Amino acid sequence: MNTENEETELIAKEKLKQKETMVEKMGVIFENSGFTPMHGRVFAFLLLSEPPYQDFYSIQEFLKASKSAISTALKFLTDMKVVQYITFSGDRKRYFQVDVEGWFEQTTAQLEIVETIAELTQDVLDNRSESKHLEFNEKLEQMVKFNSQLNIALKQFIQEWKKTNM
């Protein structure tokens, strides 16, 4: 049987590998919503880290990436307010962590696409007012109606949520 140390070491390695897999998997999801691979991986890494705040070098080491790539990613993520950094007195380092409130704002902001589509489709309809193809126009009207009603429902839901949970 292994010594205790060997066992805990193995477990630690296991966990690291698992974390790598999760970072990769989650990274792809963030990529699909407009992050670069590195941005996605940095964000995923911070989400999964214990403690949730990590210094520059830890991020770099885990992701085996260049300083510049990490720096650019952190700048991007802090600029969009989904990551922030904290400091501890007597320590020069910045500790980066996910700004969950900012992330929340970011995801709700993405829902504005619904309003955008409603407006765009209404613009289309305004331009099609002379059209003889009423069936097509009616479908577009439905599209407008759906998206604008959904937009109202979304705004209400978010407002209600903020009132009772924030």
Next chain:
Amino acid sequence: MNTENEETELIAKEKLKQKETMVEKMGVIFENSGFTPMHGRVFAFLLLSEPPYQDFYSIQEFLKASKSAISTALKFLTDMKVVQYITFSGDRKRYFQVDVEGWFEQTTAQLEIVETIAELTQDVLDNRSESKHLEFNEKLEQMVKFNSQLNIALKQFIQEWKKTNM
């Protein structure tokens, strides 16, 4: 004063220019949701066209693009079911038009990102169960709760809509 012909010609040119501007503007919106510029412009052009069905060459001519670019765009858009083509007997040409129902399905499918984020955040939390940083975890719990409740609300809204409007 201009002759009638000169006037109508001018008006037609004006309209064409305006259409070009709108196609460009809308194209950008579709680009932002994952289309290439050309895909976005083809879709916008079809939305704004009278009649709503247009043949291959009309699209190519308006967008001043290559056959291959148009063909690829149309393949992409028909594959994702936001465009379809119709034919008329005694005419070899395909007439492409926006499939509004398909577009609707496409936009509602995009809302599944809410469920994805809820699941992803729950996965994060499952991995953070040993964490000492309760405040961070609680914020993540809020994120899960918001997104899963919103997801339920969205599904209800869509179901309700379909029941009363489709």
Next chain:
DNA sequence: ATTATGGTTCTGCAAATTGAGAACTAAATT
């Protein structure tokens, strides 16, 4: 059977994106 039409697929290139490495900067430590 040959040619024309309508459209697709292949090939290659120009532009955009991503990230590495080096040079740089600001602040803290010696």
Next chain:
DNA sequence: AATTTAGTTCTCAATTTGCAGAACCATAAT
């Protein structure tokens, strides 16, 4: 004052993407 630390910004190389042009294919017309 010189060096170290922590991080940023610049430059450039490697991919990746987006589209044009040409070759190609299938059907219809001659």
